[in-house]
Amino acid sequence: MKTSQIKIVENILNANDQIAEENSRMLREHHIYSINIMASPGAGKTSLILKTIQGLSNDLHIAVIEGDTAPVTIDADKVQAQGIPAVQINTGGQCHLDAPMVRSGLAQLTLNELDLVIIENVGNLICPAAFKLGTNINVVVASIPEGDDKPYKYPNIYRGIDALILNKIDLRPYIEFNETYFKKGIEILNPGVRIFDLSCKTGIGLSAWTDWLKEKIVHFKNE
Amino acid sequence: MKTSQIKIVENILNANDQIAEENSRMLREHHIYSINIMASPGAGKTSLILKTIQGLSNDLHIAVIEGDTAPVTIDADKVQAQGIPAVQINTGGQCHLDAPMVRSGLAQLTLNELDLVIIENVGNLICPAAFKLGTNINVVVASIPEGDDKPYKYPNIYRGIDALILNKIDLRPYIEFNETYFKKGIEILNPGVRIFDLSCKTGIGLSAWTDWLKEKIVHFKNE
Numbered sequence: 001m002k003t004s005q006i007k008i009v010e011n012i013l014n015a016n017d018q019i020a021e022e023n024s025r026m027l028r029e030h031h032i033y034s035i036n037i038m039a040s041p042g043a044g045k046t047s048l049i050l051k052t053i054q055g056l057s058n059d060l061h062i063a064v065i066e067g068d069t070a071p072v073t074i075d076a077d078k079v080q081a082q083g084i085p086a087v088q089i090n091t092g093g094q095c096h097l098d099a100p101m102v103r104s105g106l107a108q109l110t111l112n113e114l115d116l117v118i119i120e121n122v123g124n125l126i127c128p129a130a131f132k133l134g135t136n137i138n139v140v141v142a143s144i145p146e147g148d149d150k151p152y153k154y155p156n157i158y159r160g161i162d163a164l165i166l167n168k169i170d171l172r173p174y175i176e177f178n179e180t181y182f183k184k185g186i187e188i189l190n191p192g193v194r195i196f197d198l199s200c201k202t203g204i205g206l207s208a209w210t211d212w213l214k215e216k217i218v219h220f221k222n223e
Numbered sequence: 224m225k226t227s228q229i230k231i232v233e234n235i236l237n238a239n240d241q242i243a244e245e246n247s248r249m250l251r252e253h254h255i256y257s258i259n260i261m262a263s264p265g266a267g268k269t270s271l272i273l274k275t276i277q278g279l280s281n282d283l284h285i286a287v288i289e290g291d292t293a294p295v296t297i298d299a300d301k302v303q304a305q306g307i308p309a310v311q312i313n314t315g316g317q318c319h320l321d322a323p324m325v326r327s328g329l330a331q332l333t334l335n336e337l338d339l340v341i342i343e344n345v346g347n348l349i350c351p352a353a354f355k356l357g358t359n360i361n362v363v364v365a366s367i368p369e370g371d372d373k374p375y376k377y378p379n380i381y382r383g384i385d386a387l388i389l390n391k392i393d394l395r396p397y398i399e400f401n402e403t404y405f406k407k408g409i410e411i412l413n414p415g416v417r418i419f420d421l422s423c424k425t426g427i428g429l430s431a432w433t434d435w436l437k438e439k440i441v442h443f444k445n446e
Contacts, residue, residue, distance in 0.1 A: 005235070006229060041263045041348050041377060042369030051366065069349055072375050077344035093379060095318060095349040123377070126318040126347055127294055144264030149393050152295050153346070154264060156316060170367065174397055 008099040016131055019099035023106065023134030023209060030111040033217045034119065036133045037098075038157060039141035040150075041123030046075045047200035048141055049118050053082050055210035060115040060217065065089060065105040067097040067122045075120060096127040099134055116217060136220060137162035144168045146152040148178045151185030158189045163196065165209065170199040224355030239354055242322035246357030253334040257342065257354045257442045259320075261380060263365035267390040269298045270423035271364055272341050272431075275363045276305050278433035279298075283338040283440065288312060288328040291319040298343060308332060319350040322357055339440060348377040350358065359443060360385035367391045371401045374408030381412045386419065388432065393422040 018095065027034050028137060039045045053062055063085040073088045079086035087105045089097065102119060109117070121128045125185045133200060138161045142150060145168060151158050164186055166179075194212065198205030250257050262268045276285055282385045286308040289299045292314045302309035312320065321404045325342060334342070342358060345352045365373060368391060376380050381387065387409055409416060417435065421428030 007229060010232060013327060038425070040265065042345070042366075043371055068376060070378050074372050074375060095347070122349070123263070124347060124349055126320070127350070128317070130304075139326060143265075143368065145366070145394070149297050150264055152297060153291060154291060157292050171368070171394070171397060197268070 006204060009101040011222060013077055013130065016074070016099045017095055017132065019103055020132040020134035021100055026106065026111070026138075027117065027134065030114065031221060032111060032114050032117055032221075033220045034117045034133075035118045035213075036121060036128075036135040036138045036139075037126045038161075039120045039123060040125045040143075043123075043141045043146060043198050045120050045123070045141050046078060046164075048165060050078060050122055051200050051203070051206050052118065053084055055206065056116065056214060056217075057082070057084065059214070061112050062118065063087070063109050063203065065097075065102060065109075065117065065119045067091060067101070067120055069093055069095065069122055077122055091122060095108065095124050095220045096121060097133060098131045101129040102133045105149070107206075109112075115221070125150065125157050127157040130201050136164065137216070139163045139165060141165045141167050142182075144171045144175050144177045148182040149185075151182065151189055155189050158186055158193075161190060162194060163194045163212070166195060166197045167200055169197050170202045171204065171217050236353065239286075239322045241324055242355035243355040246322055246325055247327065249334070250357065250359075252291050253337065254444060255334060255337050255340055256443050257340045257356075257358040257360075258436075259342045259351075259358040259361045260353045260364060261342060261348075261361065261384075262346060263346045263348045263366075263369055264367040266346070266364045266369060266389055267388075267423050268293065268343050268346070268364050271388060273301060273305065273389065274423050274426070275341065275427050275433060275436065276302070276307055278429065279339065279437060279440075280305070280307065282437070284336055285339045285341065286310070286332045286342065288320075288325060288332075288335050288342045290314060290343055292316055292318065292325070294382060305398055314345060318345060318347050319354050320356060321354045323355045338444070339360055348373065348380050352379040352382070360439070362386045362388060364388045364390050366407075367394045367398050367400045371405040372408075374405065374412055378412050381416075383411060384416060386432075386435070388418045389418060389420045392420050392424055392428065393425045 074086040076086040299309040355381040389432040
């Protein structure tokens with residue numbers, strides 16, 4: 001990139017971070033905990049969100065913001081079918097959510113009634129890493145079929161996240177996946193990050209994730 | 224985006240397309256057929272390339288250009304282990320290959336000795352769609368575990384491609400995947416596009432792909 005182009009990219013990122021700060025402040029003022037869920041296409045972001053809703057919606061009022069590159073409401077429909085408000089954001093082909101998009105999503109929700117907002121980012125292991133949204137935590141969903149070398153190939157997305165979900169562990173018998181190699185890669189990028197092995201399909205491992213999350217939210221509400 | 228930003232994006236794309244044209248001309252002058260392989264992370268691009276090499280390297284001299292967002296040579300090493308020249312391009316975090324990167328990759332190959340150059344794009348279902356590289360054909364590798372809704376969610380990548388590989392069909396018994404729904408989505412975006420169902424793991428369906436490709440290359444060489 002030329003210097004003028006780099007300058008514009010820097011300006012976009014700075015402007016994004018300012019709005020991410022505003023999102024964070026607005027959410028905190030309403031005592032709403034928030035999560036940004038990132039992953040490769042098909043790793044299981046929506047499945048994880050649906051299972052998280054099932055695990056937490058007895059105790060908490062939840063809403064979901066769905067980021068999509070196209071004007072489809074497939075994921076938002078699945079969330080709404082569970083009786084949970086969902087806002088769909090069409091990025092118009094753009095490869096990630098940014099803070100202004102999340103701000104416009106939040107404006108469509110009744111914030112006074114909510115305890116938790118889950119944001120499903122666009123399926124992409126690269127671009128979302130650069131754009132803060134203003135959430136309390138950032139989570140990446142990985143999955144067994146993607147392969148054990150992803151932390152080595154797409155390192156930026158794993159840096160600075162607060163939890164890693166390793167989904168689709170029900171497929172372990174059918175796919176070669178060196179878990180030691182995978183987790184060593186994660187540990188190098190993000191020492192001590194909490195990792196949850198689970199299967200949204202069978203439900204195994206899910207309660208460890210929802211219990212951890214519930215504790216985070218209770219702690220936040222009592223701050 | 225502001226008008227000034229849109230203008231810069233347009234300029235970048237126009238400059239890219241010009242260099243893609245130059246790449247195309249240079250490859251044709253050397254009678255080299257070329258393929259751009261795009262996919263989500265972990266769909267099986269490298270596996271497909273390794274199997275394609277096994278199927279064609281008796282008859283053709285092949286080289287591979289590997290696009291990675293990080294300075295890792297995992298894929299390039301796998302190709303070189305088969306005795307095939309491989310050039311690794313580190314995009315420095317960028318989410319796609321572009322034509323100038325491919326030009327610099329081609330400059331590292333002995334073009335006079337080659338019949339086929341396979342380019343493995345960065346794992347991403349969004350950004351690579353916008354950047355022509357100058358290849359004869361563009362191919363997307365999809366896979367059963369990614370889910371059947373991907374054409375509806377990431378439509379741009381499937382438009383204008385010349386073939387679609389549906390990989391990991393050995394996992395069909397273990398994963399819900401509505402093939403009719405998936406292929407209807409592809410057909411809407413790209414009517415009549417050639418689809419190859421195969422498994423790089425078991426080898427099933429691979430010869431249909433390599434035979435089709437061989438025919439394309441023979442036709443190109445006789446033009």
